[in-house]
Amino acid sequence: MPDKKPSLSPFLLKTLQIVVSKRYREAISGDLIEMVRGISRKKGTAYAKWWAVFIILTSFPRFLSHSFRWSLEMFKSILKLTLRHLKRHKGFSFINIAGLTIGITASLLMFLWVQDELSFDGFHANEKNIYRVICGKSNPSSPQGAVSPPVLAKRMKSDFPEVVETARLYHSGGILFSRGEASFFENNGLLVDPSFFRIFTFPFTLGDPETAFQESRSIAVSEKLAFKYFGQTNPLNKTITLDTRADFKITGVFKNVPQNSHLRFDYVLPFSLLERSGRDMNSWTDVSYYTYVLLREGASHAAVDKKFEILGSQEDPQKEGYYLQPLKNIYLRSDLLFDIGRHGNRVYVTIFFAAALFILVIACINFMNLATARSGRRAKEVGMRKAVGATRGNLVTQFYFEAFFLSFLALFLALLLVHFLIPVFYSLSGKQLSLGFLNNPFLLLTLAGTALITGVLSGSYPALFLSSFQPQVALKNMFNAGIKGARFRKILVILQFSLTIILITGTMVIYKQLDFMRNKDLGFNKDHIISISMRGEFLNSFSAIKNAVQQNPNILNISAASNMPLHIGSGTSHADWEGKTEDDVIQMQIAWVDADYLDTFEMKMVEGRFFKTGDTVDQNCFVLNEAAVKAMGMDSPLGKRFSAFGKDGHIIGVIKNFHYKSLHSKIEPLILNTDPRMQDLACIRINAKNIPGTLRFLEKTWKEYAPDYPFEYAFLDDEVDALYRAEQRLGKVFNVFTFLAVFIACLGLFGLSSFMSEQRTKEVGIRKVLGAGMFSIVRLLNSEFILLIGISSLFACPASYVVMTVWLQHFSYRIQIPVWIFLVSAGLALGIALLTVSQQSLKAAMSRPVDSIRYE
Amino acid sequence: MKKYLSRPEEIILLAVWRLKDNAYGVTIKKKVEKMTEKYWSIGAVYVPLERLEKKGFVRSCLSKPKSERGGRRKRLFTITSAGIYELNKIHKVNEVIWQGYSTDKKETW
Structure with a gap:
């Protein structure tokens, strides 16, 4: 069977x-x-x-x-009833949906921004196992550098079993690309080992990364660059001239580097070029390289750090410590010396996330607030429907459905809005966002979850509380519900305005700090200075150019230097001086400048003298800044022996501290020295009059001496401003979002106050009949809101003080948060609230008592 | 006002009555298919059965597990006295409304 x-x-x-x-x-x-x-x-x-x-x-x-x-x-x-209800109360429906829509839109944009920041370097297939070698003394307070000596890469690969692949990387600096007519400086280039493309996921569209760098004169370019020089034609195996001297063959074209990569580059040259140029690749002291490492799956980087310790102590003459830094931490979580690539700011990510959450919470509160406020007038409806036979279950379904209908409608509208606002947001924040839901189910779930929670919370009060009414109670005693929910609604309003006040305060503090940074005395005069980089043969002809340029009365000063006083970034911790002890490890930055630097930038000496023109002896002399003298603990520095960068000399002067980096960092010890080989930047102070004419004159002069190179210049004050672009953008974005938050909070308040004054229509009418004046009625209706906002400021001021203090920690030079900011933002919130509320109060106060008493 | 049974309900109820104490899914389905000379899906059998049970015209109990049913029990349906009463009513109505009708082709038009 x-x-x-x-x-x-x-x-x-x-x-x-x-x-x-x-x-x-x-x-x-x-x-x-x-x-x-x-x-x-x-x-x-x-x-x-x-x-x-x-x-x-x-x-x-x-x-x-x-x-x-x-x-x-x-x-x-149910749907029919919901739509009918929306139509019936157009004002309320509009406020409710608009508030929630705007709130979700704003916070969604901010969440997308945060998500984009967090997604940096996440697109590499090996993302989890990629590390960068950083160096520094084990002492946590001493600064660490993102750089490492070239020998490490080889040693790691041969000695460490955890290491699968290593790649060295060197930033090429600007190179002049020319092909036919087209000739531009390309600043974003890397010299890398071929293994670079095995570690990172930068796919090639043409050519093969494995074979692309076999010849030393080969170059891989991005699609963007390929299009720039070759248009639509296939660039593979064509040549391009670099720095007017050497022809390089294009052996590969890679996809443009994604926006969210900390490494940005447009072309890649083989690392072997450096080896050929005679650099010592077994050096432990030449730390001009970046080393990236791919570890075996599951290997711990702590184990590698241990091995570094042994290797370093045995072989490294400088006894530096080396560590692995996870790739994911590079963009947001590192503050290293000599770093390359783009960097975000964890603090901003946190602030944005918090602000987005704030706005979302405000919008949701608003939504719930209105829903509960309105539910009072629906008590009658509940009674009526129960009387004709609706069960409690029917009512619960009905109320929840309405709440969900509204919250999901708002979500849908918000998504539409975001779609259209992305370009606007780009111009505001400089970040191209995308609503990639398909590849981000998490975001979609979060959004749906938000709408769901908002729906549940706003629907719960009427659904669970109102639906429990006995029909006869609900029909007779319709105002009870509104009064019972009043305390809850007051708490909501307090929370909402606390958040608004925090945002207003935040915006003001950000603006204050930006203003402070823009106007702070930097220790030099940044106005009307232009810089022109000198490449190739330029360096030798600087004195000739200088003579020619100085003929023009509009050129006030000209100086050759390695850096303008804003990006001085190379340094050493191996300087030696008279009286140095074993324990003195001081990181010092260095800039090479000529004798005119001081006057060009209008800096001041504290003691001693600056370099003299034409004095070759001065090449072994040093000028230090006050911070350096203080760090070394010298009492009378003049004439003391000092050596750094292979030069042995003495200190001839002390220069007054000036800011040579952004105001995020403190003024650190600085060495100034003269070395014409290093001074590849011409800094020119020009007269404020006839700037275009002066620029034309400079261009003409430049072309005479270096016809092959394009004339490119930059204004110092622009570049100084660029240091704070992130903050300026943050300020702008914050501004917009604060405005939105205030707007949303006002919408909520407007709805609430109109509801409340409506509820008191009868009372107002009787008061008027008994002789109350308009003023006393407005005061009566407004007083409650004033109290609420007073309480909110009590909460908000300390909270915003804490938050903004944390933000300001990020700047070495920062403002004290003045007390008036809190007063102003509280006052502002109160003013806005009163303006909103008074409209309703006035309407109630001015209505004719006859109408109001007849109400019902 | 009580509604009449629907046509499928009527047919199923009759099938249950006819099958006496052996009325369960398979036999009912076979019976109605034989009577109507049409395919009845399981759904078409059970949905009216469920309604009939709710209305109290049939009641059901479970049999012992049977091996040829993969160890599952039968749900045996029996007609209740209310069901019989309902059948009588329908029969009367049917007689009235069909009275005088013959299948003679000449009388159709």
């Missing part, structure tokens, strides 16, 4: 069981099995199986229509 063999797959039985009501499940599957066995005895198993599928499929419609038909009918009626 083949009965033991189950002739029906469990899957089919399961499908059937979904649709059948519980009571019949067992019987039906039993019936089915019995029938199938009967058929299979007569017509064979295969036939029986298909027959079973057929019979189950044909059963579906019957069961489905039976169970769905009535719920569909109910749903239709």
Whole structure:
């Protein structure tokens, strides 16, 4: 008997069981099995199986229509009621939906921004196992550098079993690309080992990264660069001239580096170029390289750090410590010396995230607030519907559905808005966002979750509380509900205005700090200074150019230097001086400047003298800044022995501290020295009059001396401003979002106050009849809101003080948060609130008592 | 006002009555298919059965597990006295409304 063999797959039985009501499940599957066995005895198993599928499929419609038909009918009626309700209360509906929509839109944009920041370097396939070698003394307070000596890469690969692949990287600096007519400086280039493309995911569209760098004169370019020089034609195997001297063959084209990569580059040259140029690749002291490492899956970087310790102590003459820094930490979590690439700011990410959350919370509160406030007037409806036979379940469904309908409608509108606002946001924040839902189910879930929670919270009060009313109570005593919810609504308003005040304060503090940074005395005059970089043969002809340029009376001063006083970034911790002890490890920055630097930038000496023109002896002299002298603890520095960068000399002067980096960092010890080979930047102070004429003159002069190079210049004050671009953008974005938050909070308040004054219409009417003046009535209606906002400021001021103090920690030079900021923002909030509320109060106060008493 | 049974309900109820104490899914399905000479899906059998049970015209109990049903029990349906009463009513109505009708082709038009 083949009965033991189950002739029906469990899957089919399961499908059937979904649709059948519980009571019949067992019987039906039993019936089915019995029938199938009967058929299979007569017509064979295969036939029986298909027959079973057929019979189950044909059963579906019957069961489905039976169970769905009535719920569909109910749903239709709920939807109809909801729409009717929205139409009936157009004002409330508008405020409710608009507030929530704007709130979700704003916070969604900010969340997208945050998400973009957090996504940096996440696109590499090996993302989790990529590290960068950083160096520094183990002492945590001493600064660490993002750089490492070239020998490490080789040693790691051969000695450390955890290491799969290493790649060295060197930033090329600007190179002049020319092909035919087209000739531009390209500043974003890297020299890398071929293994670079095995570690990172930068896919090639043409050529193969494995074979692209076999010849030393080969170059891979980005699609953007390829288009710039070759247009639509295939650039592969064509040549391009670099720095007017050497022809390089294009052996690869890679996809443009994604926006969210900390490494940005447009072309890649083989690292072997450096080896050929005679650099010592076994050096432990030449730290001009970046080393990236791919570890074996599951290997811990702490183990590698341990091995570094042993290797370093045995072989490194400088006894530096080396560590691995996870790739994910580079963009947001590192503050290293000599770093390359783009950097974000964790503080801003946190602030944005918090602000987005704030706005979302405000909008949701607003939504709930209105829903609960309005529910009072629906008590009657509840009573009525119960009287005609609605069950509590019906009412719960109805109220929840309305809440969900509104919150999801708002979500939908917000998504639409975000879609259209992305370009606007780009111009505001400089970040191209995308609404990539398909590749981010998390975001979609979060949004749906937000709408769901908002719906649940706003719907719960009417659904759970109102629906429990006895019909006769609800019909008779309709105002009870509104009063009962009042305390809850007051708490909501307090929370909402606290958040608004925090945002207003934040905006003001940010603006104050930006203003402070813009106007702070930097220790030099940044106005009307232009810088022109000198490349190639330029360096030798600087004195000739200088002579030619100085003929023009509009050129006030010209100086050759390695850096302008804003990006001085190279340094050493191996300087030596008279009286140095073993424990003195001081990181010092260095800039090479000529004798005119001091006057060009209008800096001041504290003691001693600056370099003299034409004095070659001065090449072994040093000028230090006050911070350096203080760090060394010298009492009378003049004439003391000092050596750094292979030069042995003495200190001839002390220069007054000036800011040579952004105001985020403190003024650190600085060495100034003269070395014409390093001074590749011409800094020119020009007269404020006739700037275009002066620029034309400079261009003409430049072309005479270096016709091959394009004339490119930059204004110092622009570049100083660029240091704070992130803050300026933050300020702008914050401004907009604060405005939105205030707007949303006002919408909520407006709805609430109009509701409350409506509820008191009768009271106002009687008061007027008894002789109350308009002023006293407005005061009566407003006083409650004033109290609420007073309480909010009590909460908000300390909170915003803490938050903004944390933000300001980020700047070495920062403002004290003045007390008036809190007063102003509280006052502002109060003013806005009163303006909103008074509109309703005035309307109530000015209405004719006859109308108001007749109300109902 | 009580509604009449629907046509499928009526047919199923009659099938249950006819099958006496052996009325369960498979036999009912076979019976109605034989009577109507049409395919009845399982859904088409059980949905009216469920309604009939709710209305109290049939009641059901579970049998012992049967091996030829994969160890599952039968749900045996029996007609209640209310069901019999309902059948009588329908029969009367049917007689009235069908009175005088014959399948003679000449009388159709």
